[in-house]
Amino acid sequence: MSRALGLKKGPWTPKEDKKLIAYVTQHGHRNWHSLPSRAVLRRCGKSCRLRWINYMIPDIKRGNFSSEEDHNIIQLHALLGNKWSTIAALLPRRTDNEIKNHWNINIKKRLIRMGIDPTTHKPKSNNNNDNDNTAIKHVSQWEHVRLEAEARSTMLGKTQTKLLLSSSSSSMLSLTKHNNAMYNICAIMLANNDDSFSSTSTLSFSNELPCLTNELKFGEGLGSYESVSNNNIMETIAQDHVYVSKLLQGDDYLMVALDAFGDSFNGDTFMDFNGNGMYNFDASLAFFE
DNA sequence: AAACAAGCCAACCGCCGAAGG
């Protein structure tokens, strides 16, 4: 189709970039399909969109990833799987394409070298039977969290309604994105409470989530979620950790949640593989100082 | 210096879901 219309493919020239920037800056990009003809570009709308998103958006960050970014990507991938757009939304100024490339080229290989399965985020075993189902598992786990968050949102009414309910709509975010990630992870943990909220629902509810305000901050590297004001976060999480420890065996949701923080769970300790070698530490101490 | 391999990344492709007619 594109060839039939004489549309250009391949790398963008500086001239084309200029045209695209000039047009989008002046008119916005409400309709990518019609943009090429309006901007006098021999490209398809998709190509223009991709070029804009990945390279033209102002303030976009290019170049090497920091070790902190690497670690955050690993944590988020453990939780979300190959949801690159969602991961990108949680990493300021990085694009999904760049994160995806970085994962495939660098992080994935590094994990493999370290004997970690990049898909499951667990030490590699000889049994590969689980691998086929892992991607599906990630999706269902995330979907479970999303539904859980939505249900909670409804349950909690108007006081806490703006959660990360959509993986792609950043406009819904009112809290910081990092806080939403944290919130969802808490939702995973609490979803495993035995107390049922509704007899007709497959979801289960505990009394309440940790107070989700801007007191939660995502800081530097592992164990960086911290409580910085007087609320029940630390207490709740500390309790959850004890509670979690009891539930861990065979509990996939918790494994994912814990993987997202500690990368791999082994008994009562977490093993970190953030590139500085492997070591053990206590989860509660590591996460919340 | 040349040939080949591996690494890397920008861009394309195909699919899916939402929106609108």
Added chain:
DNA sequence: ACCTTCGGCGGTTGGCTTGTT
């Protein structure tokens, strides 16, 4: 209810760069 269009996503690839023999 069905069809079409469009935006968005994740997987994949083509080609350039860098490293190795």
